Amino acid sequence: MMNSTASINPPTSADWHGPGATGGPRRALTWHRVLWTLVFPKKRHRIALTVPGLFLMALAMGIGTAAYNTASNILFITLSLLLACLLLSGLLSWFNFMDLSWRLRPQGPWRAGHETIVTVEVRNTKRWLPTYSLWFELATQPRRIPEPEPAGRELKMSEILAAAEKHITRGRVHLRERIEAGGEAVLEWVVKPARRGEAVVELASVGSLFPFGFLRKNLGTEAAQPVLVWPAQVEYEWSGSTAAQTGTQGQRTARAGPGDDLLALRKYQLGDSHRLIHWKASARLGQMMVRQFAAESHDGFVLSVDASADLWPRPEQFELLCSLAGTLAEDLFAAGRLKAVGLAGAPWHETRRLRDVEAWLDDLARLEFGARGGGGPALRGKDTLRGGGNPPPNNTHNLITFAPDGARGVAAFINGRKTASA
Structure with a gap:
């Protein structure tokens, strides 16, 4: 598992959101401003009654009706206490969110089928009051949600929304302890992305039932971070020793002297x-x-991927291609035998550092199914190279290309010989 965070854009100070993240001078707190905020909240700020809150309202209406019918002072005092409790709940809820800010920090790298962590940093910049009992609604989804298949009829809007919801992963994390004035807290959300590609992780809303549970307050946010989901690792059968060529097989090299030079x-x-x-x-x-x-130093491999739609008409085979190309690159680099990688029609990139392999996985994550063109090198069985791709950086390296293997599988070829299959 690679420990780099190169696939994710690191958050900056501008990524803070919430009531306490606004810049500029601090506005004076007046009762007029407080009441106006409670009556007309900001956009995407919602306050709703919970089940205990509805029961409290029904009880207050019943006691109020009885108080007016009987002219009982005790009932009027009870009604006043109930209404004061509801008003106090709204005020304390407003103070609980005041000067609070948060931001997302996706931890990388993201890989399909593997659990990853998204952290939410919460900061309380109030001078005196702590913050209690918060929850954070998070979601991750592909940047482009695939359109559902019509299945021979026109789909209803509910069916389209239900199909889109299948690609969205939602979760909720709770703040179990209070945040003191001027303090910070970090919450973690564990998510397992199902598909490779470009995705977005967002913080949909922040909510709380503080203090009495009569009101549910939700603050909608616009905190979002783009991420890249690398292809999943797959198992494959490797027979590269029978197909690979090395310097001992008579290939010409630019180095003077025989192949047994130390x-x-x-x-x-x-x-x-x-x-x-x-x-x-x-x-x-x-x-x-x-x-x-000297002969051993030439035993390297070069990976080339042709992602054209003519070669890969099935989406499941295309996803398997990306997974096999990524897994082979990681395994060969770990063995010190990966020399370069490249997409069809694109320049070759030498893999000298771990960051070069991560950049290759980023390119595989950005590949889209159904792309036309490319014309890069691809092999079918023992056919020769086809297309107009750039030649490998060193002709002593073994060129690995990919082609469909049956209806579902993917095969890798070294210089025209089948060497791996998944």
Whole structure:
């Protein structure tokens, strides 16, 4: 698992939202402003009665009716207490949200089928009053929601909305402890994205039942962060040793001298011959070291992906292509054998650092199904390269291309020979 956050745009100070995030001088607090805010709240600010609140209102109406019919002072006092309790609930709820701000921080990277964490940072800038009992409504969805299939008839609006809702993942996190005046809190939401691609994680609203649970107050927010969901990792069968070509098979190199020139020493790996062990260097360094020759340095791979719609007519095979290309790139890079990657019709990119592999996964996440064109190299069985893609950066590297394998599978080919399938 890669620990980089390169696939996510890091939040800045401008990403703070809420009543306490507005800039400019602080406005004076007057009773006129408080009452006006309670009667006419801002856009997407909602206050609704809960079930206990409705029961309180019904009880107040009943007691008020009885008080006017009987002219009982005790009933009038009881009615006043009930109405005062409801008014106090609204005032304390308003003070609870005052000078409160929050922002989203998606933790990366995001990968389809793997759990990831979204943190919500909450900041209370009030001078005296703490903040209690909040919840945060979060949601994540693709940047472009796929349109539902008509199935031979015109879909109703309810069916379209229900189909779109299937692509949206919603969740709620609660603030269990209070936030002191001038304090901060961090909440975590665990989400598992189902599809690769460009997505948006947003904080839909912030709500509270504080203090008595009679009123439900919700503040709609516009806090959102774009994220990239990398393709899911898949299992595949690999037979690259039979199809790969190395410098020992007679390929020409720009380096002078035979293929058994000693280049450097490296750590021992499982499967290395014991004859290659350099005993003096191993004793001096305290770990097993082996000799690395010139022929071994050319045993690398180059990945090329042709994402044209003519080659990949089925969406499920296209998703499997992205997953296989990403998994192969990670495994080959971890083994030190990945040299370059490239999309059809695009320049090649050498993979020297971990960030280069992450950039490749970002490109795979942005690929869209049904794209026309490309014309890059792709192989079917033992066919030759087709299309007008740029040549690999080094002709001693093994070129890996992809093609459909049956109705559902995807196969990888090295120089025309099938070497992996998923």
